[in-house]
Amino acid sequence: MSSTVEKYLKPEVVRHIARLDLRAQFIIKGFFQGMHASPFHGFSVEFSEHRKYVPGDNPSDIDWLVYAKTDKYYVKKFEAETNLTGYLVMDLSASMAYSHDQELTKFDYSICLAAALCYLMIHQNDPVGLVTFGEKIVDCLPPKSKRQQIGNILSVLANLTPHDKTNVAQSIIQLAAMLKHSSLVMIFSDLLVEPEPVIAAMRRLRHGGHDVILFHILDQAEVSFPFEGLVELRDPETQETIEVDADAYRADYVDEINRFRSQYEKECRQSGIDYVPLDTGMPFDRALTEYLINRRNLG
Incomplete structure:
Protein backbone atom coordinates (compact mmCIF):
# COMPACT_ATOMS: atom_id res chain seq x y z
CA MET A 1 0.00 0.00 0.00
CA SER A 2 1.43 3.39 -0.95
CA SER A 3 2.20 5.99 1.71
CA THR A 4 -0.44 8.29 0.18
CA VAL A 5 -3.17 5.68 0.54
CA GLU A 6 -1.85 4.59 3.93
CA LYS A 7 -2.32 8.04 5.43
CA TYR A 8 -6.07 7.92 4.77
CA LEU A 9 -6.35 4.78 6.87
CA LYS A 10 -4.22 5.74 9.86
CA PRO A 11 -6.12 6.67 13.05
CA GLU A 12 -3.55 9.32 13.99
CA VAL A 13 -4.25 11.14 10.71
CA VAL A 14 -8.02 10.70 10.83
CA ARG A 15 -8.26 12.18 14.32
CA HIS A 16 -7.27 15.60 12.97
CA ILE A 17 -10.47 15.72 10.91
CA ALA A 18 -13.24 17.15 13.06
CA ARG A 19 -16.40 16.16 11.18
CA LEU A 20 -17.46 12.53 11.26
CA ASP A 21 -18.80 12.53 7.69
CA LEU A 22 -15.45 13.78 6.39
CA ARG A 23 -13.59 11.23 8.52
CA ALA A 24 -15.68 8.43 7.01
CA GLN A 25 -15.21 9.68 3.44
CA PHE A 26 -11.47 10.08 4.06
CA ILE A 27 -11.24 6.45 5.22
CA ILE A 28 -13.32 5.14 2.31
CA LYS A 29 -11.24 7.09 -0.21
CA GLY A 30 -8.02 5.55 1.09
CA PHE A 31 -9.55 2.11 1.24
CA PHE A 32 -10.76 2.03 -2.34
CA GLN A 33 -7.53 3.56 -3.63
CA GLY A 34 -5.62 0.83 -1.82
CA MET A 35 -7.87 -1.90 -3.19
CA HIS A 36 -6.71 -1.24 -6.74
CA ALA A 37 -3.32 -2.63 -5.79
CA SER A 38 -4.63 -5.50 -3.68
CA PRO A 39 -6.25 -8.93 -4.06
CA PHE A 40 -9.57 -7.27 -3.16
CA HIS A 41 -9.69 -5.13 -6.29
CA GLY A 42 -12.50 -7.33 -7.59
CA PHE A 43 -14.84 -6.31 -4.80
CA SER A 44 -15.04 -2.79 -6.19
CA VAL A 45 -15.32 -3.64 -9.88
CA GLU A 46 -17.20 -6.92 -10.33
CA PHE A 47 -20.71 -6.47 -11.67
CA SER A 48 -23.33 -8.62 -13.32
CA ALA A 80 -23.23 -7.85 -3.97
CA GLU A 81 -26.45 -5.88 -4.42
CA THR A 82 -28.78 -8.38 -2.74
CA ASN A 83 -30.47 -6.13 -0.18
CA LEU A 84 -28.63 -7.50 2.82
CA THR A 85 -29.85 -5.71 5.95
CA GLY A 86 -27.09 -4.59 8.30
CA TYR A 87 -27.05 -3.31 11.87
CA LEU A 88 -24.20 -1.31 13.42
CA VAL A 89 -24.27 -2.16 17.13
CA MET A 90 -22.35 0.25 19.40
CA ASP A 91 -21.19 -0.36 22.98
CA LEU A 92 -21.74 2.80 25.08
CA SER A 93 -19.84 1.54 28.13
CA ALA A 94 -17.62 4.02 29.96
CA SER A 95 -14.53 1.91 29.26
CA MET A 96 -14.88 2.71 25.55
CA ALA A 97 -13.83 6.31 26.30
CA TYR A 98 -10.30 5.22 27.25
CA SER A 99 -7.25 6.44 25.38
CA HIS A 100 -3.75 6.17 26.78
CA ASP A 101 -2.06 8.58 24.36
CA GLN A 102 -4.96 11.00 23.76
CA GLU A 103 -5.24 9.93 20.13
CA LEU A 104 -8.52 8.26 19.15
CA THR A 105 -10.37 6.61 22.02
CA LYS A 106 -11.78 3.12 21.49
CA PHE A 107 -15.15 4.76 21.00
CA ASP A 108 -13.81 7.29 18.46
CA TYR A 109 -12.21 4.42 16.54
CA SER A 110 -15.48 2.46 16.60
CA ILE A 111 -17.50 5.48 15.45
CA CYS A 112 -15.14 6.17 12.52
CA LEU A 113 -15.28 2.54 11.46
CA ALA A 114 -19.06 2.36 11.79
CA ALA A 115 -19.47 5.56 9.75
CA ALA A 116 -17.26 4.18 6.99
CA LEU A 117 -19.21 0.90 6.96
CA CYS A 118 -22.43 2.91 6.75
CA TYR A 119 -21.15 4.60 3.59
CA LEU A 120 -20.16 1.23 2.12
CA MET A 121 -23.54 -0.35 2.80
CA ILE A 122 -25.59 2.53 1.45
CA HIS A 123 -23.31 2.66 -1.62
CA GLN A 124 -24.29 -0.99 -2.25
CA ASN A 125 -27.98 -0.20 -1.71
CA ASP A 126 -28.06 -2.23 1.49
CA PRO A 127 -30.43 -1.13 4.28
CA VAL A 128 -28.42 -0.30 7.41
CA GLY A 129 -29.59 0.55 10.91
CA LEU A 130 -27.97 1.55 14.19
CA VAL A 131 -28.32 0.07 17.68
CA THR A 132 -26.65 1.43 20.83
CA PHE A 133 -26.44 -0.33 24.17
CA GLY A 134 -25.18 -0.02 27.74
CA GLU A 135 -26.82 -2.25 30.34
CA LYS A 136 -29.62 -2.67 27.79
CA ILE A 137 -30.44 -1.37 24.32
CA VAL A 138 -30.61 2.42 24.46
CA ASP A 139 -31.61 3.40 20.94
CA CYS A 140 -32.48 1.74 17.66
CA LEU A 141 -32.53 3.45 14.28
CA PRO A 142 -34.43 1.22 11.81
CA PRO A 143 -32.50 0.13 8.71
CA LYS A 144 -32.98 2.02 5.44
CA SER A 145 -31.08 2.05 2.15
CA LYS A 146 -31.83 5.63 1.06
CA ARG A 147 -28.86 7.98 0.92
CA GLN A 148 -30.46 10.17 3.60
CA GLN A 149 -29.78 7.30 6.00
CA ILE A 150 -26.09 8.19 5.97
CA GLY A 151 -26.94 11.58 7.47
CA ASN A 152 -29.37 10.00 9.94
CA ILE A 153 -26.84 7.49 11.24
CA LEU A 154 -23.87 9.86 11.27
CA SER A 155 -25.92 12.45 13.16
CA VAL A 156 -26.65 9.92 15.91
CA LEU A 157 -23.08 8.56 15.97
CA ALA A 158 -21.54 12.03 16.21
CA ASN A 159 -23.61 12.83 19.29
CA LEU A 160 -23.07 9.60 21.22
CA THR A 161 -21.09 9.63 24.46
CA PRO A 162 -19.81 6.47 26.14
CA HIS A 163 -20.79 6.71 29.80
CA ASP A 164 -22.90 3.71 30.76
CA LYS A 165 -22.22 0.57 32.68
CA THR A 166 -22.55 -2.32 30.30
CA ASN A 167 -24.24 -5.68 30.02
CA VAL A 168 -23.10 -6.91 26.64
CA ALA A 169 -24.70 -10.34 26.90
CA GLN A 170 -28.13 -9.09 27.95
CA SER A 171 -28.10 -6.42 25.24
CA ILE A 172 -27.27 -8.97 22.53
CA ILE A 173 -30.05 -11.27 23.76
CA GLN A 174 -32.44 -8.31 23.64
CA LEU A 175 -31.26 -7.53 20.10
CA ALA A 176 -31.76 -11.15 19.01
CA ALA A 177 -35.37 -10.96 20.20
CA MET A 178 -35.93 -7.68 18.29
CA LEU A 179 -34.63 -8.77 14.88
CA LYS A 180 -37.35 -10.36 12.77
CA HIS A 181 -35.41 -10.94 9.54
CA SER A 182 -32.00 -12.42 8.79
CA SER A 183 -29.43 -9.63 9.07
CA LEU A 184 -25.72 -8.90 9.21
CA VAL A 185 -25.01 -7.71 12.76
CA MET A 186 -21.75 -5.78 13.28
CA ILE A 187 -20.88 -5.36 16.96
CA PHE A 188 -18.31 -2.80 18.17
CA SER A 189 -17.11 -3.34 21.75
CA ASP A 190 -14.02 -3.68 23.94
CA LEU A 191 -15.73 -6.70 25.57
CA LEU A 192 -14.23 -5.94 28.98
CA VAL A 193 -16.63 -8.30 30.72
CA GLU A 194 -16.71 -12.03 31.41
CA PRO A 195 -16.56 -13.76 28.01
CA GLU A 196 -18.83 -16.76 28.65
CA PRO A 197 -22.20 -14.95 28.82
CA VAL A 198 -21.28 -12.82 25.79
CA ILE A 199 -20.31 -15.84 23.73
CA ALA A 200 -23.54 -17.63 24.71
CA ALA A 201 -25.57 -14.55 23.70
CA MET A 202 -23.80 -14.28 20.33
CA ARG A 203 -24.50 -17.97 19.68
CA ARG A 204 -28.15 -17.22 20.30
CA LEU A 205 -27.97 -14.37 17.79
CA ARG A 206 -26.23 -16.64 15.29
CA HIS A 207 -28.74 -19.44 15.76
CA GLY A 208 -31.49 -16.93 15.02
CA GLY A 209 -30.25 -16.90 11.42
CA HIS A 210 -28.10 -13.78 11.62
CA ASP A 211 -24.54 -13.33 10.43
CA VAL A 212 -22.30 -11.67 12.99
CA ILE A 213 -19.05 -9.72 12.76
CA LEU A 214 -17.55 -8.97 16.17
CA PHE A 215 -15.14 -6.03 16.09
CA HIS A 216 -13.17 -6.39 19.34
CA ILE A 217 -11.60 -2.97 19.82
CA LEU A 218 -8.94 -2.28 22.45
CA ASP A 219 -6.61 0.64 23.02
CA GLN A 220 -3.02 0.09 21.90
CA ALA A 221 -1.90 0.38 25.53
CA GLU A 222 -4.39 -2.28 26.61
CA VAL A 223 -2.69 -4.68 24.22
CA SER A 224 0.98 -3.88 24.85
CA PHE A 225 0.92 -2.45 28.45
CA PRO A 226 3.70 0.15 27.88
CA PHE A 227 3.65 1.51 31.46
CA GLU A 228 6.64 1.66 33.78
CA GLY A 229 7.06 1.74 37.57
CA LEU A 230 4.13 1.98 39.95
CA VAL A 231 0.86 2.74 38.15
CA GLU A 232 -2.71 3.08 39.37
CA LEU A 233 -5.31 1.27 37.30
CA ARG A 234 -8.95 2.35 37.55
CA ASP A 235 -12.10 0.59 36.39
CA PRO A 236 -14.05 3.33 34.52
CA GLU A 237 -17.42 1.77 35.38
CA THR A 238 -16.96 0.91 39.07
CA GLN A 239 -14.19 3.48 39.78
CA GLU A 240 -12.31 0.79 41.73
CA THR A 241 -8.53 1.28 41.66
CA ILE A 242 -5.53 -0.96 42.09
CA GLU A 243 -1.82 -0.06 42.23
CA VAL A 244 0.63 -2.36 40.46
CA ASP A 245 4.31 -2.53 39.60
CA ALA A 246 4.02 -2.27 35.83
CA ASP A 247 7.40 -3.84 35.06
CA ALA A 248 6.69 -6.91 37.18
CA TYR A 249 3.09 -7.16 35.96
CA ARG A 250 3.61 -6.68 32.21
CA ALA A 251 4.37 -10.26 31.14
CA ASP A 252 1.42 -11.70 33.06
CA TYR A 253 -0.85 -8.95 31.73
CA VAL A 254 0.09 -9.50 28.09
CA ASP A 255 -0.36 -13.26 28.50
CA GLU A 256 -3.82 -12.68 29.97
CA ILE A 257 -4.87 -10.31 27.16
CA ASN A 258 -3.68 -12.81 24.55
CA ARG A 259 -5.58 -15.60 26.32
CA PHE A 260 -8.67 -13.36 26.50
CA ARG A 261 -8.59 -12.65 22.78
CA SER A 262 -7.79 -16.26 21.89
CA GLN A 263 -10.83 -17.45 23.82
CA TYR A 264 -13.09 -15.16 21.82
CA GLU A 265 -11.42 -16.15 18.56
CA LYS A 266 -11.81 -19.88 19.24
CA GLU A 267 -15.41 -19.69 20.43
CA CYS A 268 -16.46 -17.38 17.59
CA ARG A 269 -14.84 -19.60 14.97
CA GLN A 270 -16.68 -22.64 16.33
CA SER A 271 -19.97 -20.72 16.18
CA GLY A 272 -19.53 -19.33 12.67
CA ILE A 273 -19.00 -15.77 13.93
CA ASP A 274 -16.38 -13.51 12.35
CA TYR A 275 -14.05 -12.28 15.09
CA VAL A 276 -11.92 -9.24 14.22
CA PRO A 277 -9.41 -8.18 16.93
CA LEU A 278 -8.43 -4.52 16.50
CA ASP A 279 -6.58 -1.86 18.44
CA THR A 280 -6.74 1.91 18.08
CA GLY A 281 -3.38 2.11 16.32
CA MET A 282 -4.39 -0.20 13.47
CA PRO A 283 -5.33 1.16 10.02
CA PHE A 284 -9.03 0.88 9.26
CA ASP A 285 -8.58 -1.22 6.12
CA ARG A 286 -8.41 -4.53 7.97
CA ALA A 287 -11.91 -4.10 9.38
CA LEU A 288 -13.36 -2.87 6.08
CA THR A 289 -11.83 -5.82 4.24
CA GLU A 290 -13.40 -8.23 6.76
CA TYR A 291 -16.77 -6.64 6.06
CA LEU A 292 -16.40 -6.94 2.28
CA ILE A 293 -15.30 -10.57 2.49
CA ASN A 294 -18.33 -11.32 4.63
CA ARG A 295 -20.59 -9.25 2.38
CA ARG A 296 -19.46 -11.07 -0.75
CA ASN A 297 -19.87 -14.50 0.83
CA LEU A 298 -23.41 -13.63 1.91
CA GLY A 299 -24.22 -12.19 -1.50
Missing part, protein backbone atom coordinates in the same frame (compact mmCIF):
# COMPACT_ATOMS: atom_id res chain seq x y z
CA GLU A 49 -25.40 -6.06 -15.18
CA HIS A 50 -25.94 -2.35 -15.72
CA ARG A 51 -28.74 -0.01 -14.86
CA LYS A 52 -29.51 3.54 -15.89
CA TYR A 53 -27.84 6.30 -13.94
CA VAL A 54 -30.23 8.15 -11.62
CA PRO A 55 -29.59 11.30 -9.54
CA GLY A 56 -27.93 10.29 -6.28
CA ASP A 57 -25.80 7.55 -7.83
CA ASN A 58 -22.05 7.90 -7.46
CA PRO A 59 -20.72 9.36 -10.76
CA SER A 60 -17.57 7.27 -10.34
CA ASP A 61 -19.71 4.17 -10.97
CA ILE A 62 -20.63 5.29 -14.51
CA ASP A 63 -19.36 2.88 -17.14
CA TRP A 64 -17.78 5.23 -19.66
CA LEU A 65 -17.19 2.46 -22.20
CA VAL A 66 -20.93 1.83 -22.33
CA TYR A 67 -21.52 5.61 -22.57
CA ALA A 68 -19.16 5.80 -25.54
CA LYS A 69 -21.19 3.14 -27.33
CA THR A 70 -24.73 4.22 -26.36
CA ASP A 71 -24.42 7.93 -25.50
CA LYS A 72 -26.33 7.07 -22.30
CA TYR A 73 -25.23 6.95 -18.70
CA TYR A 74 -25.22 3.52 -17.08
CA VAL A 75 -23.77 2.48 -13.75
CA LYS A 76 -22.30 -0.89 -12.90
CA LYS A 77 -24.59 -2.95 -10.74
CA PHE A 78 -22.41 -4.77 -8.25
CA GLU A 79 -22.72 -8.51 -7.65
